[in-house]
Amino acid sequence: MATKTASKPGADTEAETIMVSVAGLTRRFDVSKPWLNRVVERLPKRILTAVSDVSFEIPTHSTYALVGESGSGKSTIGKMMVGLLPPSEGRVTVGGVDLSREASAEALDAVRSRIQMVFQDPFASLNPRWKVRNIITEPVAARGGDTEGLAEALLEKVGLSAEDAEKFPHEFSGGQRQRLCIARALSSNPDFIVCDEPTSALDVSVQAQVLNLMSDLKADLGLTFLFISHDLTVVRHMADRIGVLYLGRLVEEADPQTLFATPRHPYTQMLLAAAPKLDGFGREAALPVGEIPDPINPPKGCAFHPRCPFAIDRCRQERPELRDVAGSRTACHRAEELDVL
Amino acid sequence: MSETPVLSVRDLVVEIPTRHAVLRPVDRVSFDIARGEILGVVGESGAGKSMTGNAVIGLLDRPARITSGEVLLNGRRIDNLPYAEMRKVRGRQIGMVFQDPLTSLNPLLTVGEQLTETIREHLDLSQNDAQERAIKALEEVGIPGARDRIDSYPHAFSGGMRQRVVIALALCAEPDLVIADEPTTALDVSVQAQIIALLRRLCRERGTAVMLVTHDMGVIAETADRVAVMYAGRAAELGGVRDVLTLPRHPYTEGLMGSAPMASMGQTRLHQIPGSMPRLGALPTGCAFHPRCNRAEARCRQDPAPTLAADQGRAACWFPIARDRATEEAS
Numbered sequence: 144m145a146t147k148t149a150s151k152p153g154a155d156t157e158a159e160t161i162m163v164s165v166a167g168l169t170r171r172f173d174v175s176k177p178w179l180n181r182v183v184e185r186l187p188k189r190i191l192t193a194v195s196d197v198s199f200e201i202p203t204h205s206t207y208a209l210v211g212e213s214g215s216g217k218s219t220i221g222k223m224m225v226g227l228l229p230p231s232e233g234r235v236t237v238g239g240v241d242l243s244r245e246a247s248a249e250a251l252d253a254v255r256s257r258i259q260m261v262f263q264d265p266f267a268s269l270n271p272r273w274k275v276r277n278i279i280t281e282p283v284a285a286r287g288g289d290t291e292g293l294a295e296a297l298l299e300k301v302g303l304s305a306e307d308a309e310k311f312p313h314e315f316s317g318g319q320r321q322r323l324c325i326a327r328a329l330s331s332n333p334d335f336i337v338c339d340e341p342t343s344a345l346d347v348s349v350q351a352q353v354l355n356l357m358s359d360l361k362a363d364l365g366l367t368f369l370f371i372s373h374d375l376t377v378v379r380h381m382a383d384r385i386g387v388l389y390l391g392r393l394v395e396e397a398d399p400q401t402l403f404a405t406p407r408h409p410y411t412q413m414l415l416a417a418a419p420k421l422d423g424f425g426r427e428a429a430l431p432v433g434e435i436p437d438p439i440n441p442p443k444g445c446a447f448h449p450r451c452p453f454a455i456d457r458c459r460q461e462r463p464e465l466r467d468v469a470g471s472r473t474a475c476h477r478a479e480e481l482d483v484l
Numbered sequence: 485m486s487e488t489p490v491l492s493v494r495d496l497v498v499e500i501p502t503r504h505a506v507l508r509p510v511d512r513v514s515f516d517i518a519r520g521e522i523l524g525v526v527g528e529s530g531a532g533k534s535m536t537g538n539a540v541i542g543l544l545d546r547p548a549r550i551t552s553g554e555v556l557l558n559g560r561r562i563d564n565l566p567y568a569e570m571r572k573v574r575g576r577q578i579g580m581v582f583q584d585p586l587t588s589l590n591p592l593l594t595v596g597e598q599l600t601e602t603i604r605e606h607l608d609l610s611q612n613d614a615q616e617r618a619i620k621a622l623e624e625v626g627i628p629g630a631r632d633r634i635d636s637y638p639h640a641f642s643g644g645m646r647q648r649v650v651i652a653l654a655l656c657a658e659p660d661l662v663i664a665d666e667p668t669t670a671l672d673v674s675v676q677a678q679i680i681a682l683l684r685r686l687c688r689e690r691g692t693a694v695m696l697v698t699h700d701m702g703v704i705a706e707t708a709d710r711v712a713v714m715y716a717g718r719a720a721e722l723g724g725v726r727d728v729l730t731l732p733r734h735p736y737t738e739g740l741m742g743s744a745p746m747a748s749m750g751q752t753r754l755h756q757i758p759g760s761m762p763r764l765g766a767l768p769t770g771c772a773f774h775p776r777c778n779r780a781e782a783r784c785r786q787d788p789a790p791t792l793a794a795d796q797g798r799a800a801c802w803f804p805i806a807r808d809r810a811t812e813e814a815s
Contacts, residue, residue, distance in 0.1 A: 346528035351743035419702025
């Protein structure tokens with residue numbers, strides 16, 4: 144921790160500033176059948192709430208990680224944070240500009256070039272017909288910027304060679320492609336990068352290379368990251384603060400040390416217990432019960448109560464709100480009691 | 485081990501002829517799996533682990549073919565059986581669980597139809613008895629309300645439940661060997677833990693031998709009894725899971741263990757192996773790992789790495805890391 148702040152001049156004042164803030168973010172999708180089927184079959188509208196009432200803040204030069212299983216809404220949040228999806232409710236503020244409500248086109252345009260994204264699948268996110276040079280310089284060229292020597296400099300920054308600028312994406316392996324995606328994300332000189340599962344398509348030795356590259360870039364360029372992943376071990380390595388999502392809601396938020404040493408929410412505890420461990424020879428883990436419920440009709444009260452070993456009547460009736468419990472923010476009625484148990 | 489192993493693979497070579505050269509995705513691989521044992525096969529993509537599994541069960545896509553070596557099931561050679569004979573072995577004696585539970589079930593048939601079809605193909609049972617047995621199989625893999633759900637179609641099941649159906653399908657004819665190819669890769673962590681526990685329980689209760697192909701070292705650590713680490717088509721290291729994972733002798737295994745984020749907690753950087761796995765068409769001379777290896781010497785660049793026999797030797801390396809538990813624990 145000390146090295147990160149020390150490497151940045153004027154860190155004392157900057158560390159306090161909030162780069163990104165998300166407040167009451169909600170996204171609903173209409174997953175009803177087509178209008179005619181609905182009328183003929185007399186079906187109601189079906190609304191899926193992918194993200195509901197999520198709020199968090201990312202300080203400048205830090206990495207915030209969102210973890211959760213499939214269907215927890217982590218990618219939807221990522222898309223809303225770069226402006227690829229409009230939120231149904233709530234707002235995303237990056238560098239003081241509200242992405243969905245800012246009236247000035249100029250301010251919006253300026254802030255958008257400071258946000259970039261790295262996607263999960265490096266095989267689908269690079270245009271196979273474009274040369275690497277064009278792919279990497281596109282974010283700058285699209286705004287009429289100067290791209291002279293830019294591709295070469297960026298390629299060397301991400302650990303590839305300058306000659307690679309004339310190649311096509313198919314000439315690269317998965318890990319190298321993900322480096323290309325990172326180079327593209329860096330070209331417009333952004334402050335904030337959203338990484339949606341950047342290493343889950345990669346092998347473990349290549350993953351280590353890409354994660355190391357991202358740590359280095361963060362230190363060198365003073366970047367702010369939103370890191371989305373399902374892999375707790377990767378998140379633990381990368382993040383300064385972790386938010387755990389369950390069925391579209393933030394159920395716990397803490398720094399990695401606190402989260403892994405004393406998980407407060409029963410869901411976090413279950414996730415940690417279920418993750419395979421390298422030294423868990425013949426381990427008989429406490430098995431998770433059940434599966435993620437249907438997000439169209441989520442359970443009443445706390446969404447986790449049908450799978451929770453500690454659920455009481457209150458959990459079935461009343462939804463817990465995020466509150467501070469000894470160093471973490473937890474959405475559980477029984478967080479204090481369970482600590483005693 | 486005096487008992488005949490359920491599966492013996494001896495010097496298996498799989499070749500793919502191409503216009504430019506003959507590629508060898510599996511190169512002289514040998515291993516045994518005993519009754520009730522789980523052998524983990526790990527490696528990165530392209531290491532040849534799935535190809536080995538497919539070669540054992542006789543499902544290699546042409547033009548890939550076994551060019552030498554033997555596959556013995558309960559002491560009987562199965563790699564040269566004619567197609568019709570092999571069909572009887574598949575399903576009856578060897579069950580298969582694939583990675584993607586959505587594509588390995590037929591969406592147009594109910595789960596019950598798929599199970600009873602498989603059961604009646606291999607066992608001489610009436611439709612009613614097969615139906616009862618199918619329900620029992622579904623109950624065994626932990627599907628709640630099996631009797632009511634047997635007439636549902638695969639789309640009505642969640643990913644985890646679907647993978648349970650696939651496991652039930654692989655086990656319903658009570659095979660001696662199950663080949664599970666990345667059975668939990670498409671699943672969430674909590675569901676993965678359930679599926680792994682299920683595989684382990686069934687293996688213990690029935691004495692089924694399991695070949696578990698995966699890239700996840702954590703899954704291997706918790707599930708397997710022994711492990712084979714593959715690199716560029718060859719077995720790099722073979723041995724007891726605890727020995728291989730905690731005291732790796734092959735530099736590749738050591739690098740693989742070090743690059744997993746959990747192994748280097750508290751460090752700012754992960755250990756990384758330089759470079760990436762070579763393509764099959766451009767394998768380096770000598771040991772395939774030498775360009776990435778920090779222990780490589782002149783011999784590694786010239787002589788191909790030693791071949792691992794099924795029952796002896798740990799690391800296919802000219803200069804393995806010398807260590808044993810006693811000295812390691814003392815230091």
